[in-house]
Amino acid sequence: MELNEQGCEIILPGITEISLIVEQLWKRGIPIVDVNQIYADYALVNENANPHKAFKLGILGGVGPSATVDFMSKIIQNTPAKKDQEHIKMVVEQNPQIPDRTANLVYHETDPTIAMFSTCKRLEAEGADAIAIPCNTAHAFVNSIQEHLNIPIINMLTTTAEHIREHFGLQIKVGLLATSGTIQSKVYYDVLKEFGFDVIVPDVQHQGYVMESIYGNDGVKAGYTDGNCRDNIVKAADFLIDKGAEVIILGCTELPLIFPNESDIIKDCGKIPLIDPTLVLAKKIVSMAI
Structure with missing residues (x-):
């Protein structure tokens, strides 16, 4: 009333709760604005003006833990950001308790599907x-x-597979280093064959070297990236090259950890490109987000 008596033509309240009694104030002749109603009307008029939503990536992590960190690092390294705010939003469910995928595919141990699905739903x-x-x-x-x-x-x-086709063509012979679960399920093999590639995989002896490099006491899952771990995977790679492989996929996300600064493997004075699917996927995500 004091503002009204001073000749105020309209009152703009700075407390939203006043809107709860604005009708009573109007009845008393007080020229006060209902700020809540104005805001609501504005929101309804602009309901189709959606603000830009930054891309958010969900990562099913922990399979394995070091590979997850490596993947996130590659996303950061390949994002053309000049400040923090230009990097990609990521939400990670680091769940190392998801049952081993190879153990299920090869030895019919615990199925990881439900654990993976529930993790994906949480990310969603x-x-x-x-x-x-x-x-x-x-x-x-x-x-x-x-x-x-x-x-x-x-x-x-x-x-x-798309990366190999784009950079090397379809006539190239592809060597695959991967877990026995990946090899026996043919999940990678089928994708590569669908693209039209000739695929070379290790024989039983050299697949044993691959598994020892990944799962052995001195393997990459145990935290090793050199010594026996590296020697074993190089033996398997040499076998693929001798069989005609012209590029080699490091088809287990732990394997790139053994070759952190190498994009080729040298044999008989020749260079055979190493394909890092973790890096390829990271670059794909960056291209989607920017």
Whole structure:
């Protein structure tokens, strides 16, 4: 009333709760604005003017833990950001308790599908626009999970095949180093064959070297990236090269950890390109986000 008596023509309240009694004030002749109603009307008029939503990546992590960190690092390194705010939003479910994928595919041990699916649903609930799984073997279970999700899982195997086709053509012979689960499920083999590639995999002896390099006491999952770990995977790579491989896929996300600064393997004075699916997937995600 004091403002009214001073000749105030309209009152703009700075407390939103006043809107609860604005009708009573109007009845008393007080020229006060209902700020809540104005705000609501504005929101309704502009309901189709959606603000820009930054891309958010969901990562099913922990399969394995070091590979997840490596994948995130590669996303950061390949994002053309000049400040923090230009980097990609990521939400990570680091779940090392997901049952081993190779153990299921080879020895019929615990099925990881339900654990992977529940992790993906949590990422979806967190507002992720897409999901990445930095584990090659886990992609044997992706098709059965994808149909129950509302957001896409970006397939690392398909993305890798596309990368090889783009950079090396379809006539190149592709060597595959991967877990026995990936090899026996043919999940990678089938994708590569669908693209039209000739695929070379290790024989039983050299596949044993691959598994020892990954799962052995001195393997990469135990934290080693040199010594016996490296020697074993180089033996397997040499076998593939001798069989005619012209590029080699490091088809287990732990294997790039053994070659952190190398994009080729040298044999008989020649260089055979090493394809890092983790890096390929990271670059694919960056291209989607920017």
